[in-house]
Amino acid sequence: MKPDRRRPSHPQEVPMPRSTPPHPPGKPPAGPTRSARWMRVWQGLWLTVVPNLCLAAAGDIPDRPEQLQFPPLQYEPPDPAAHRVVLRSGPVAYVIPDRELPLVNLVVLVRAGAYLDPPGQEGLADLTGYLLARGGTRSWAADDLEERLAFLAALLNSSLGDTQGAVSLNWLSKDMDEGLQLLREVLAHPRFQEDKLALRKQQLLQAMKQRNDHPASIEAREIGFLAHGDAFWANRLPTAASLDRIRREDLIRFHRQWFHPSNFVVAASGDFDRDAFIGKLEALFADWPFTGPPAPPVPTNTTFAPPGTYIVPKDINQGRVSLLLPGVTRDHPDFFPLMIMNDVLGGGGFTSRIVNRVRSDEGLAYAAGSSLPGGVHYPQPFRAAFQTKSRTVPYAISIVLDELKRIQTEPISNDELHTSQRAFIDSFPRRFATKAQTAQLFAQDELTGRYAREPDYWKRFRDRIAAVTRDDVLRVARQHLPLNRLVILIVGNKDEILLGHPDHPVSLFDLSPGPVIEWPLRDPLTLQPLGEPKPITPGRN
Structure with missing residues (x-):
């Protein structure tokens, strides 16, 4: 018969716990040692005090993340x-x-x-x-x-x-x-x-x-x-x-x-x-082997296109859409309110309006948003952009236009303003996260002339963000988002896009103040247009 593997096959001594040492035969066991008595005291305290502390701490935890409070960030940027x-x-x-x-x-x-x-x-x-x-x-x-x-x-x-x-x-x-x-x-x-x-x-x-x-x-x-x-x-x-x-x-x-x-x-x-x-x-x-002239200024003679909807035909199942308006340089006096405006409108990720409407509410696109970069040498355009199924392109454009109009007609909320300001202010130290980043940021400012114009730019950055008001945002939205100059660029299947979606009867011809134009592709080696721009009229694709 095989021995039971669950227990030893021969008698073994079972070790006694350290707290109960063996006592001599014939004598009653001794009482608990001093260390054992202290152990019991600590166990009692642990079972009594710690749960109460946990309950007290739990009472201080807010119900929602936005109720969490932190001490003000104390940070001074390098000079x-x-x-x-x-x-x-x-x-x-x-x-x-x-x-x-x-x-x-x-x-x-x-x-x-x-x-x-x-x-x-x-x-x-x-x-x-x-x-x-x-x-x-x-x-x-x-x-x-x-x-x-x-x-x-x-x-x-x-x-x-x-x-x-x-x-x-x-x-x-x-x-x-x-x-x-x-x-x-x-x-x-x-x-x-x-x-x-x-x-x-x-x-x-x-x-x-x-x-x-x-x-x-x-x-x-x-x-x-x-x-x-x-x-x-x-x-x-x-x-x-x-x-x-x-x-x-x-x-x-x-x-x-x-x-x-x-x-x-x-x-x-x-x-x-x-x-x-x-x-x-x-x-x-030292002793450079040649000399040369200083670099000339960068030309700034830009020309913004006439308003209209420009469709570049491409046989794909989704349309890439950009809504463009004339932009500003980063030195424009309104640039800080414009940063807040764009952040609330579409630049702030999932807290921004365009993302919430186009992506979260309607499910029309994985990526949507806006940008207003502020050109260094010449204005860079405001851009709201997304990619969606061909037949939902007109409807998605109409949603973005609704948000462009709304931000020009009603002030943003206090929560939107404060969320945007906190995002810029709290992320500010990341610009100086390493010594290499800091040196290169300062060198860029030197190269582009920002340091010469405003040597304390970074010292004043957060105060300027904090000074922006809801009225400032409303004012710059009205001034810098002129929808009568709107240019809509679409790359996608022209015929499907013009059809629109049966559940959302929005016509592409009603969205822009200008005409709808078939914008030709360019030859990839010469960049010459492969044809002439052609106006598109309703019902005649």
Whole structure:
């Protein structure tokens, strides 16, 4: 017979608890020890006091999240003047030590970009910026430089956008001098290798061929044309012909014209002594091998399209919709009330009106909202946007229009105002979350002229948000949302969109103050329209 595995097969001594030690035979057991008596006292206190404390604490817990109260946030932003250095070699630098990790982060901002592309050579700035870090230097072939950077665990990057560029290096502080030497080579002596240039041009050409594949790309491009005009420099986009005209000599000439210290602003943070690192920055930019003119101002001659509804035909089952109105620059005196207005209207996520109406209440779109970015150099448009099924496009537009009208006719609620203000004020410290973020934010302000115009901008930011009133929001909504200038851009199935939805009898022809126009696609390689704009009349698609 097999032994029962649930119990031992032979007698075992069962250990006694420590609190009841064995006593000699023939004698009565001793009373509880002093430690045991104290244990019982503590157990009694625990069973009596702790539940009462829990009940008292539970009584202090609010019933709803919005009833929670917190002490006021005490935070003062860094002072840019405390980190600003005008280098004798030319650039302004923002230098902030950060000993948390043995790393150095250096960003050189450049006043240059696509707005400086010569006519017929659109794409030159983009190629120059891309190949600075990837096309080799005077002393390093491109592949050898990449290998050396990998050995140093260093990250090098470069790019040029529309109005500015950046060359950045992140590396270990123990390799301080070598990292700075490599950065000097990239900034002052780029090679722009022919093979790397040819490869990049081929990559850009392949990307051009896909310009019309995605409705979001079409929408973004046509917003630029409608909001700024065909003749505006930002709409002189690269084409196959303009890429073909660009030679290595053009990159060298563009670089030598604009990449010199008087066009640089530097952001530096990391594991270094501040004074010693400033000396290294002086050496980095000293004795520059060439000079050039200061970058000219960015042109601002935008032209907003006539009001109307512009449909770009695309055989897809959903329509992408943007409602556009003329915008402002970020320096406009009404910009802070406009920030609150846009946040309440559609920029504040699930607390905003457009999101609640279009997404939450009607279920017409996963994503909906609005933006009013405030242009740095020229106005950027107000935009309300969503994507919905083709036949619900007119109905969804009508809902957004209702909200645009409502915010112009009745004040926002106190709750909406306070929620928006708290969102801006409470998230404010995130702008300075790291030393690198702080240095780069201050460098951006230097590059774009904000620091020169208003050195205490960030110190006053929260007070300006807090000073906005409901009447301010109503006033700027009436002034800056002129619906008689409304432009509606739709990318989608024209015939389905014009049909509308049987449960929501809204006509596209009743939504805009202007005509409904079939807006042609553009050839992806030439960007020339594939046809002429055609007015659409009701019943004749």
